[in-house]
Amino acid sequence: MTTTMAQALNAALRDALKDDDRVLVFGEDVGTLGGVFRVTDGITADFGEDRCFDTPLAESGIVGFALGMAMGGFRPVVEMQFDAFAYPAFEQITSHVAKLRNRTRGALEVPMVIRVPYAGGIGGVEHHCDSSEAYYTHTPGLRVVTPGTAQDAYDLLRDAIESPDPVIFLEPKCRYWSSEEVTFTRTGAPMDRAVVRRPGKDVTLIAYGPMVATALETAEAAKDEGWDVEVVDLRSLSPFDDETVTASVRRTGRAVVVHEAAGFGGYGAEVVARVTEQCFHQLHAPVLRVTGLDIPYPAPKLERHMLPDVDRILDTIARLQWDDTPVVAGA
Amino acid sequence: MAAETLLPSAAPVRFVAEDGSRADRGGEYGEPAEARLKEAYRLMVLGRRFDVQATALTKQGRLAVYPSSAGQEACQVAAALALEANDWLFPTYRDSVALVARGLKPGEVLTLLRGDAHCGYNPVETRVAPQCTPLATQTLHAAGLAHAMQRRGEDAVALALIGDGATSEGDFHEALNFAAVFKAPVVFFVQNNRFAISVPFEKQSAAEALAYKGIGYGMRSEQVDGNDAVAVLAVLDDAVKHAREGKGPVLVEAHTYRIDAHTNADDATRYRDAGEVAKWREADPLKRLETYLKSRESLTDSEIEQFAADAEVYAQSVRDTLNAEPELDPLSLFDHVYAEPTRQLAAQRAALAAELEA
Numbered sequence A: 001m002t003t004t005m006a007q008a009l010n011a012a013l014r015d016a017l018k019d020d021d022r023v024l025v026f027g028e029d030v031g032t033l034g035g036v037f038r039v040t041d042g043i044t045a046d047f048g049e050d051r052c053f054d055t056p057l058a059e060s061g062i063v064g065f066a067l068g069m070a071m072g073g074f075r076p077v078v079e080m081q082f083d084a085f086a087y088p089a090f091e092q093i094t095s096h097v098a099k100l101r102n103r104t105r106g107a108l109e110v111p112m113v114i115r116v117p118y119a120g121g122i123g124g125v126e127h128h129c130d131s132s133e134a135y136y137t138h139t140p141g142l143r144v145v146t147p148g149t150a151q152d153a154y155d156l157l158r159d160a161i162e163s164p165d166p167v168i169f170l171e172p173k174c175r176y177w178s179s180e181e182v183t184f185t186r187t188g189a190p191m192d193r194a195v196v197r198r199p200g201k202d203v204t205l206i207a208y209g210p211m212v213a214t215a216l217e218t219a220e221a222a223k224d225e226g227w228d229v230e231v232v233d234l235r236s237l238s239p240f241d242d243e244t245v246t247a248s249v250r251r252t253g254r255a256v257v258v259h260e261a262a263g264f265g266g267y268g269a270e271v272v273a274r275v276t277e278q279c280f281h282q283l284h285a286p287v288l289r290v291t292g293l294d295i296p297y298p299a300p301k302l303e304r305h306m307l308p309d310v311d312r313i314l315d316t317i318a319r320l321q322w323d324d325t326p327v328v329a330g331a
Numbered sequence B: 001m002a003a004e005t006l007l008p009s010a011a012p013v014r015f016v017a018e019d020g021s022r023a024d025r026g027g028e029y030g031e032p033a034e035a036r037l038k039e040a041y042r043l044m045v046l047g048r049r050f051d052v053q054a055t056a057l058t059k060q061g062r063l064a065v066y067p068s069s070a071g072q073e074a075c076q077v078a079a080a081l082a083l084e085a086n087d088w089l090f091p092t093y094r095d096s097v098a099l100v101a102r103g104l105k106p107g108e109v110l111t112l113l114r115g116d117a118h119c120g121y122n123p124v125e126t127r128v129a130p131q132c133t134p135l136a137t138q139t140l141h142a143a144g145l146a147h148a149m150q151r152r153g154e155d156a157v158a159l160a161l162i163g164d165g166a167t168s169e170g171d172f173h174e175a176l177n178f179a180a181v182f183k184a185p186v187v188f189f190v191q192n193n194r195f196a197i198s199v200p201f202e203k204q205s206a207a208e209a210l211a212y213k214g215i216g217y218g219m220r221s222e223q224v225d226g227n228d229a230v231a232v233l234a235v236l237d238d239a240v241k242h243a244r245e246g247k248g249p250v251l252v253e254a255h256t257y258r259i260d261a262h263t264n265a266d267d268a269t270r271y272r273d274a275g276e277v278a279k280w281r282e283a284d285p286l287k288r289l290e291t292y293l294k295s296r297e298s299l300t301d302s303e304i305e306q307f308a309a310d311a312e313v314y315a316q317s318v319r320d321t322l323n324a325e326p327e328l329d330p331l332s333l334f335d336h337v338y339a340e341p342t343r344q345l346a347a348q349r350a351a352l353a354a355e356l357e358a
């Protein structure tokens, strides 16, 4: 069936609600309205207000309350309306959601999913386009996943809801409306595994979330330059799948990490470090990054200058020491 | 609900005056049964002794830090006594005596402060959440858990303890709002001990009483003399009953005072004067209850001696437990981070194991 990512997420929520009485969906505007991105469309109508409901407008409240409900045997799936509006809940997420299992030596667990529509590319005004993955991946105890395709949106959300660990589920907003063929039976890799989206021989593009599509586009365009590009979709940002990534880079000998978030202190730095540590002798060139600029997310009319695009990625691939030209750092 | 029905009493509820005589501000509340008051007294004696012992153990370096609740025993003990075995208590770092009163073993209560484990007891078995350090965050957990229990048809209530300073945090307000909107069976119990570390109540809130904060959320509220154990128990019993009957959450503020410094590491003479402390020492909740019960011939001298002797035995067991330093397994660091260790954690565990072998 051809479906958008938003519809795939909706289907995943419905199937989870059907399969498990303990699953609850709540947050701001998720009830009657169906969420500002319609991910929860029709769920209250079909499952009742007991299963999908609106809460007071308070992010810390939503997350802390959900934690209490998880302690009480439920499996809450909560929505943070936009990336930057999850920050009031940051304390609950890092100090409590991430740590309760550890603090109680396994006596209590927090099987909950925090859905965060994230990243830009939709012409949103400020505070609606943050890529906040590094904050969450830096926090032990959380799983952080992000789908790059509609099929993965379905698969990963089903897995996330069944996970005994709390999951930060980052939804790339700019992909909500892209349609593709999806089967609503789980087909994908386990939630903590990356996948090779497109095989190639010369260079590995490591991407996730909104950048998976951009990486695939780049791989097509790279053919004209004579480069055969492999695309790895991380899917799980934490834990990180070293095996899949390093196997790819060992095959190709070159790697570029792509993400929207600012580069400095960003998630890509972790990927580069791990790949370098594990593939040093197979690498023909330093591992490079293509990231957002180190600036606050810009106003909509300027965002295209912030976001990595095909050209910028191709330019970076070109710098991968195909000859003896030294690589210039930090371009 | 009409505002008048939510309003706290004009003055804090009080059954016993400072000199131990019967006061007349009990309002609508019934006086708790004699056996209950005697049990409260016994636990307050135990709690006071525990507190003194724990403070002494910080001086010997056995505990990293201890936040004393001396002077707040009426609140501490009543919080535990008001709950049934199946109810949940959500304590903070200051509420160790409430944990003692709830029946936790000394070793279990102090592991956090000794530095052995973040939570030394099993929260599911004891129905006591881990002692909470980030301020006010536990109030939301209590509201959420209370709502969950209600939805599951469990006949249980959650009681969250919180200090006056922490009521300024957003989470406190979000918790009151959530609890009231969802009619969750939860009691928020503020121990207003007049200070948040060095900051006096007047700089914390312009409200005359924190109990007034409940009404804006549509929540029943009450204020009580926190050094009058009879009153605190009467009010909390009633609040728990209200919540248990499905009538919604309750906010209770106890007016009390922190006799010792914020923790053993704090110098309270820098921010408050000796006269004030001396005045509050006179308002000692233990003495007050003792005088009251004796005057009503509910408590004999030999019982008082017996309770004190039992508390000594208990203090000895606290010392014994704390002096026996358990072996901690470094490899346990990797336990319970996730349900199953991730590949990265397994690798780090193996590396540490090898390091320990070497």
Ligand SMILES: Cc1ncc(C[n+]2csc(CCOP(=O)(O)OP(=O)(O)O)c2C)c(N)n1
Residues within 6 Å of the ligand: B094, B133, B134, B135, B162, B163, B164, B165, B166, B167, B193, B195, B196, B197, B258, B262
């Ligand atoms: C979110 C947060 N901010 C700051 C602190 C540091 N801190 C610990 S106790 C405390 C004062 C709390 O005062 P109060 O709520 O009145 O409780 P009390 O200690 O008097 O029982 C502060 C500021 C903290 N634990 N958590």
